[in-house]
Amino acid sequence: xxxxxIIENLEWRYAVKKFDVERKLPQEKLNTLKTAFNLTATxxxxxxxxxxxxxxxxxxxxxxxxxxxxxxxxxASHVLVICINTTxxxxxxxxxxxxxxxxxxxxxxxxxxxxxxxxxxxxxxxxADIMQWATNQAYLALGNLLTVCAVExxxxxxxxxxxxxxxxxxxxxxxxxxxSVLVLPIGYRAEDDIFSDFKKVRKNxxxxxxxxx
Numbered sequence: 001x002x003x004x005x006i007i008e009n010l011e012w013r014y015a016v017k018k019f020d021v022e023r024k025l026p027q028e029k030l031n032t033l034k035t036a037f038n039l040t041a042t043x044x045x046x047x048x049x050x051x052x053x054x055x056x057x058x059x060x061x062x063x064x065x066x067x068x069x070x071x072x073x074x075x076a077s078h079v080l081v082i083c084i085n086t087t088x089x090x091x092x093x094x095x096x097x098x099x100x101x102x103x104x105x106x107x108x109x110x111x112x113x114x115x116x117x118x119x120x121x122x123x124x125x126x127x128a129d130i131m132q133w134a135t136n137q138a139y140l141a142l143g144n145l146l147t148v149c150a151v152e153x154x155x156x157x158x159x160x161x162x163x164x165x166x167x168x169x170x171x172x173x174x175x176x177x178x179x180s181v182l183v184l185p186i187g188y189r190a191e192d193d194i195f196s197d198f199k200k201v202r203k204n205x206x207x208x209x210x211x212x213x
Contacts, residue, residue: 077187
């Protein structure tokens with residue numbers, strides 16, 4: 001059988017409204033998502049994001065109240081919580097360049113000017129601007145995960161509608177220097193989720209894509 005194209009896979013995906021609580025995501029699929037998250041492109045390569053992988057029905061049910069009643073959080077095989085690092089300072093930036101040197105063998109003579117420039121740049125930003133920058137990177141990761149989910153035939157439901165402070169408290173994210181910004185329940189759609197048959201509503205391509213030649 002001919003494998004489906006990426007476009008067919010993207011047509012297949014939708015924001016699941018009801019998951020099959022009996023079906024669990026295989027570890028192999030979960031590992032693919034973990035790796036895809038880690039390979040997501042981020043500004044400067046700094047990766048100011050982390051992903052919590054939650055597989056605990058009791059905690060998932062507890063999170064529903066902080067998700068404006070969205071039951072997908074409790075039904076899903078796993079819940080991915082995309083978080084940002086709350087401290088992006090000289091030490092954090094230097095740690096990234098230490099890893100560059102270790103992995104690539106790049107000399108400090110080459111790395112230091114770029115490192116010092118980044119440290120100066122971030123030292124001039126206020127905390128709100130840094131958090132917004134980090135949040136932008138989280139959205140890059142979410143987009144990447146949604147595409148990988150479609151290709152791997154993993155159902156998902158991207159969520160902005162939740163109370164980050166409540167998630168942070170329940171998952172003890174403050175202790176890890178993290179703050180939640182996006183939630184992605186994953187698993188398999190329930191057979192009676194009527195939304196699975198709804199046609200996609202999108203602009204015409206010529207209305208959303210502008211070509212300049």
